[in-house]
Amino acid sequence: MIGVRHDAAIRRARRRKRLAAAIVLALAVSTVSCSSEQPQPSVLLFVYDTVRHDATAPYGAPTEVTPTLDRLGREGLVYDNAYAHAPWTLPSHVSLFSGLLPSQHGTGVRSLRAADELEMLAEAMSAAGYQTRAISENPWVGPEFNVTQGFERFELLPQGTSLREFEAALDAALADRDPKRPMFLFVNVMDAHGPYQPHSKGRFVAPATTPADVAAALKTLKKAFCSRGDDIAKWRPLWWQMYLSGVRDADDKLGAAWRRLESPDRRVVTVATSDHGQAFGEHHLTSHMFSIREPLIRVPLIVHGLGVRPTRIADAVGSINVRRSILDWAKASASQGEEVPPLPEAAGAPGSAPVVSEYFDTASGEIAEQSMLLRLLGMMRDQCTAEDRVEGDMRAVVRHPHKLISYTRYPTELFDLDTDPGELHDLAAKRPELARELAAILDAASSAAVDASQAADPSSETLERLRALGYGPSDGAGGEAPAPP
Numbered sequence: 001m002i003g004v005r006h007d008a009a010i011r012r013a014r015r016r017k018r019l020a021a022a023i024v025l026a027l028a029v030s031t032v033s034c035s036s037e038q039p040q041p042s043v044l045l046f047v048y049d050t051v052r053h054d055a056t057a058p059y060g061a062p063t064e065v066t067p068t069l070d071r072l073g074r075e076g077l078v079y080d081n082a083y084a085h086a087p088w089t090l091p092s093h094v095s096l097f098s099g100l101l102p103s104q105h106g107t108g109v110r111s112l113r114a115a116d117e118l119e120m121l122a123e124a125m126s127a128a129g130y131q132t133r134a135i136s137e138n139p140w141v142g143p144e145f146n147v148t149q150g151f152e153r154f155e156l157l158p159q160g161t162s163l164r165e166f167e168a169a170l171d172a173a174l175a176d177r178d179p180k181r182p183m184f185l186f187v188n189v190m191d192a193h194g195p196y197q198p199h200s201k202g203r204f205v206a207p208a209t210t211p212a213d214v215a216a217a218l219k220t221l222k223k224a225f226c227s228r229g230d231d232i233a234k235w236r237p238l239w240w241q242m243y244l245s246g247v248r249d250a251d252d253k254l255g256a257a258w259r260r261l262e263s264p265d266r267r268v269v270t271v272a273t274s275d276h277g278q279a280f281g282e283h284h285l286t287s288h289m290f291s292i293r294e295p296l297i298r299v300p301l302i303v304h305g306l307g308v309r310p311t312r313i314a315d316a317v318g319s320i321n322v323r324r325s326i327l328d329w330a331k332a333s334a335s336q337g338e339e340v341p342p343l344p345e346a347a348g349a350p351g352s353a354p355v356v357s358e359y360f361d362t363a364s365g366e367i368a369e370q371s372m373l374l375r376l377l378g379m380m381r382d383q384c385t386a387e388d389r390v391e392g393d394m395r396a397v398v399r400h401p402h403k404l405i406s407y408t409r410y411p412t413e414l415f416d417l418d419t420d421p422g423e424l425h426d427l428a429a430k431r432p433e434l435a436r437e438l439a440a441i442l443d444a445a446s447s448a449a450v451d452a453s454q455a456a457d458p459s460s461e462t463l464e465r466l467r468a469l470g471y472g473p474s475d476g477a478g479g480e481a482p483a484p485p
């Protein structure tokens with residue numbers, strides 16, 4: 001299955017992609033002719049990179065951390081149990097764009113480059129008549145990894161882009177927009193992603209914090225993965241304050257993008273979410289690799305602009321459901337991921353489908369052979385023990401409130417997230433029937449759809465940018481394990 005070349009699957013995927021493009025074009029033409037129908041909305045898909053759900057106002061953080069998301073949430077739909085399908089950027093975004101699980105699309109699993117055969121969201125939107133634009137601050141979400149398929153224009157900005165520079169890039173991206181056609185705008189912003197800097201405005205950093213505190217906190221964070229040191233608890237509050245400061249900067253960019261997309265005669269549907277979370281010492285974890293614990297995969301998800309009653313929705317949902325919904329709102333069609341249901345749009349809607357999230361070990365196997373970067377990243381785990389469960393492949397299924405995690409290296413775990421949100425009390429031995437039932441769902445959820453066998457190691461320029469974000473060996477750090485995505 002995984003790692004096995006599957007030529008027939010590739011041919012099928014290519015055929016499907018050609019056929020789907022033809023069908024979608026025909027549908028787009030017929031949609032244009034029925035002008036009495038409600039016009040296609042413009043769609044803003046905004047990814048706050050690395051933002052866990054509880055760092056945002058709709059999920060318990062103070063309003064001033066994410067004032068824009070708070071407003072959109074109060075006027076729209078808030079998904080209480082939303083998940084990323086992977087704990088790191090590349091496979092998570094390809095799931096969002098392709099409607100496939102990482103084990104199916106293979107990106108970040110068997111290859112670093114998304115397969116050409118994948119039918120990406122922007123391609124389907126373009127075929128449905130949309131103008132398609134993207135701004136990304138994360139090099140993993142860029143042309144080098146082939147995730148930009150379908151965007152007419154794709155602007156890659158550096159991490160640390162100021163609000164003013166971001167607004168200028170947005171204005172440039174939208175300058176020649178045709179107001180008669182709907183717009184699909186995708187944005188990824190990196191303000192909440194490490195490495196954390198002493199925040200310029202210190203928005204949420206306690207006033208008494210000294211530069212020496214910040215330096216000590218960042219030094220501890222670098223070595224905190226699997227650490228049992230007392231200094232973890234000491235510095236965690238400051239890590240969190242620096243993190244929230246970044247989340248606020250990201251939220252300001254959401255506001256800027258949302259305001260620019262508004263137009264007097266066309267509805268705008270906004271989806272704001274994240275590609276994964278971030279750990280700050282939970283289960284001895286930091287960053288967001290080598291685990292699929294809740295802090296790493298549970299994300300905010302807000303939908304605004306549908307004209308439905310504002311509500312909170314408890315069903316477990318994932319980003320593949322987001323893709324399905326965007327296609328539906330846009331009256332776009334795609335043959336890939338057809339079986340994936342759209343997001344429920346009212347509380348109590350039937351069909352609480354389970355959500356699967358996957359992590360495949362990037363530091364070993366075929367993908368590691370493609371990339372020195374990923375092999376070096378594996379060094380992060382040098383001080384880990386079996387108790388940390390950070391080796392090998394792992395897959396989880398959440399059928400709220402239960403979550404089952406299946407590992408290649410460790411026994412299966414089962415948790416009740418309602419009574420045990422910290423995943424501390426394994427119920428696998430107590431509830432063997434439930435564990436078997438969820439394991440069967442997990443087994444059925446994966447089938448090799450497309451083999452992404454096109455190897456790609458980042459160019460030296462991209463490698464430098466990824467290293468600056470903490471991927472790869474730290475500069476002059478004397479053999480220290482690299483900090484992560």
Ligand SMILES: [Zn+2]
Pocket residue numbers: 049050088089090138275276
């Ligand atoms: Zn990310």
